[in-house]
Amino acid sequence: RQLLVPRRKSDIPVVFHWLPIIGSAIEYGNNPLKFFLSCQEKYGDVFTFVLFGRHVTVALGAKGNNFVLGGKSTAFGAEEAYQHLTTPVFGKDVVYDVPNHVFMEQKKFIKVGLTTDNFRKYVDMIVEEVEAFLENDPAFEVYQTGDTTKWGQFDPLEALADITILTASRTLQGKEIRSSLDKSFSKLYSDLDGGFTPVNFLFPNLPLENYRKRDVAQRKMSEFYVDIIRKRKEGKQHEDDMISALMSQEYRSGSPLRDHEVAHLMIALLMAGQHTSSITSTWALLNMAAKPGFVEALYKEQVQYFGTADGKFRSLTYEELRALPLLDATIRETLRLHPPIHSIMRYVREDVPIPPTFAAPSKDGSYVVPKGNYVLASPLVSQMDPKVWKKPSEWDPYRWSDPEGAAAQALKTYVDGNGEKIDFGFGAVSKGTESPYQPFGAGRHRCVGEQFAYLQLGTILATLVRKIEMRIPTGVPENNYHTMITMPKNPRHIHYRRRVS
Numbered sequence: 448r449q450l451l452v453p454r455r456k457s458d459i460p461v462v463f464h465w466l467p468i469i470g471s472a473i474e475y476g477n478n479p480l481k482f483f484l485s486c487q488e489k490y491g492d493v494f495t496f497v498l499f500g501r502h503v504t505v506a507l508g509a510k511g512n513n514f515v516l517g518g519k520s521t522a523f524g525a526e527e528a529y530q531h532l533t534t535p536v537f538g539k540d541v542v543y544d545v546p547n548h549v550f551m552e553q554k555k556f557i558k559v560g561l562t563t564d565n566f567r568k569y570v571d572m573i574v575e576e577v578e579a580f581l582e583n584d585p586a587f588e589v590y591q592t593g594d595t596t597k598w599g600q601f602d603p604l605e606a607l608a609d610i611t612i613l614t615a616s617r618t619l620q621g622k623e624i625r626s627s628l629d630k631s632f633s634k635l636y637s638d639l640d641g642g643f644t645p646v647n648f649l650f651p652n653l654p655l656e657n658y659r660k661r662d663v664a665q666r667k668m669s670e671f672y673v674d675i676i677r678k679r680k681e682g683k684q685h686e687d688d689m690i691s692a693l694m695s696q697e698y699r700s701g702s703p704l705r706d707h708e709v710a711h712l713m714i715a716l717l718m719a720g721q722h723t724s725s726i727t728s729t730w731a732l733l734n735m736a737a738k739p740g741f742v743e744a745l746y747k748e749q750v751q752y753f754g755t756a757d758g759k760f761r762s763l764t765y766e767e768l769r770a771l772p773l774l775d776a777t778i779r780e781t782l783r784l785h786p787p788i789h790s791i792m793r794y795v796r797e798d799v800p801i802p803p804t805f806a807a808p809s810k811d812g813s814y815v816v817p818k819g820n821y822v823l824a825s826p827l828v829s830q831m832d833p834k835v836w837k838k839p840s841e842w843d844p845y846r847w848s849d850p851e852g853a854a855a856q857a858l859k860t861y862v863d864g865n866g867e868k869i870d871f872g873f874g875a876v877s878k879g880t881e882s883p884y885q886p887f888g889a890g891r892h893r894c895v896g897e898q899f900a901y902l903q904l905g906t907i908l909a910t911l912v913r914k915i916e917m918r919i920p921t922g923v924p925e926n927n928y929h930t931m932i933t934m935p936k937n938p939r940h941i942h943y944r945r946r947v948s
C-alpha cells in the first residue's frame with residue numbers, strides 16, 4: 448500500500464538510476480558504504496535513492512543521525528519500516544506489531560530483566576559455557592589434546608554463533624531453552640532465522656519455502672515458550688532470567704503481560720541479540736588475530752588485573768570487567784568499524800522539514816522530506832567519517848585511550864544506555880542523538896541490550912584470550928553486505944594455539 452502513496456515533489460536530490468523500480472538497490476545492497484560515500488560526494492549529506500519502489504532519504508553524519516534518530520514518533524515510524532519483517536518472526540502483539548507507546552512499555556519490562564544483580568551472576572555462567580565449548584567443539588580438537596605447541600584452526604563465524612546462543616540461553620533466555628539447544632530448539636531457531644533476511648525485508652509476500660518454514664517455526668517456538676511459562680506458573684518457580692522478569696510485569700492499564708506476549712518478546716530478544724553480538728565478537732577476534740601483538744596486550748591486561756601468584760587467573764567479576772580499558776576499547780573499536788546494523792530506517796508519516804543548519808538547497812531554501820518516503824541514518828558512515836576519525840578504516844583500539852582524540856570527543860555526545868539520560872518513557876523524546884558514534888542507535892528506539900552485549904562480549908573475549916593465542920595469516924576478511932548483518936567473507940579461519948597454563 449505504501450508503495451502506491453503518490454509521490455510529492457521534493458527538491459532533495461534523487462540519486463541517478465537507470466532502472467525505474469529497482470532504482471539503486473544493487474549498488475546499495477552490494478556495498479552500502481561505497482554507495483553512500485559516492486552519493487555524498489555528488490549530492491552532499493542528504494539525498495534520496497530508490498529501493499525497489501521505496502523512496503529512501505538518507506541523512507548522513509552526526510547531524511543526519513540526529514535528524515533521523517531524534518525525530519518525533521508522530522513524524523517517523525519504525526513500525527511501518529520494520530513490521531513486515533519482524534512480526535512474522537517475533538509474533539503478534541509485541542515490538543513493531545503494537546503502537547509505539549505500547550512497545551515503549553514493553554521495553555521498560557525488558558529493562559527489569561537486565562539488572563546488575565543478574566549480570567553479576569551471568570559472568571561465571573558465560574565463562575563456563577566458553578570453557579566447555581573449547582573442551583568439546585570439534586573445531587578445537589588441537590586445544591583438547593592439551594598440546595601447547597601445535598596450531599589448529601577454527602571459523603570464528605561458526606564458533607561465535609554457537610558460543611553466543613549458548614551463553615545467551617544459559618543467562619537471559621533461561622535454563623529450559625539452554626537444555627533444549629541440542630534438540631528441537633536449534634532447528635526451530637534456524638528455520639526462524641531463515642526468514643530474517645534482506646529478501647524478507649524487501650519482498651514480504653513472496654510464496655517462498657523459507658517463509659512457510661519461518662511461519663511454522665514461529666508457531667512452534669511461541670508454543671515452546673508459552674509451555675515454559677505455564678509450567679513456571681504452576682510450580683511457582685522464579686529464575687534470575689528474562690522470562691521470570693517479564694512474567695511479573697503489568698501494563699500501566701493494570702493488565703499483565705499475556706503469556707504469548709512474554710513468549711514473543713523472548714523471541715524478539717533472541718533474534719535482536721544473536722547476530723548482533725555474535726558478529727561483533729567475530730569481527731573483534733578477526734581484527735585481534737590480524738594483530739597478534741594486540742592479543743598479547745589483552746592477555747597482559749588479564750594477567751595484570753586477574754593473575755594469581757601461581758600463574759593462574761582468578762574469576763572475572765562484572766564490576767572489574769567493566770573497568771578493563773583495553774578490552775573495553777576492543778569492543779568499542781570493533782563496533783565503530785563493524786557496526787552490525789549499517790542502516791537504520793523509519794517511515795515518514797508527515798512532511799518533515801530538514802533544519803537548514805544541517806542541509807539546505809540554497810541560502811534561503813530548505814528541504815522537506817515528503818510523507819510516504821523512508822528516512823535512513825547510517826552509523827557506519829559517521830563512524831568512518833575521515834573528517835572525524837584519524838585513519839578511519841584502521842582498527843585501532845588505542846584511539847579510545849587518547850583523551851583529546853576524536854573517539855573521546857564522540858563519546859561526549861554519546862549517551863550510553865545506562866541510566867537517566869535515556870528515557871524510554873511514554874511520549875519522552877530522548878536526548879543524545881547527535882553523535883558520530885551510534886552503533887546501538889539513539890533516541891526512543893535505542894538498543895536496550897547494550898549492557899548485556901558488553902557483558903557477553905567482554906566475558907567471551909577475555910575467556911578466549913586467557914586460553915588461546917590467535918593469528919590470521921590471510922588477514923582481516925572483506926565485508927559481505929548481502930546479509931541483514933554485515934558478515935566476514937572467506938577466507939576467515941583463525942589459527943589458534945593453546946596457552947601454557
Ligand code: HEM
Nearest residue numbers: 716719720723724727788886887888892893894895896900
Ligand atoms: C535496538 C544494535 C545487542 C535488543 C537496537 C538498535 C541498534 C542495535 C542499532 C536500534 C535500531 C533502530 O533504531 O531501528 C545492537 C548491537 C548489539 C545489540 C550493535 C550488540 C553488539 C542487543 C541485545 C539485545 C538487543 C543483546 C537483547 C538482549 C534490542 C532491542 C531494541 C534494539 C529490544 C529496540 C528496538 C526499538 O526500540 O525499536 N540494537 N544491539 N540488542 N536492540 Fe540491540
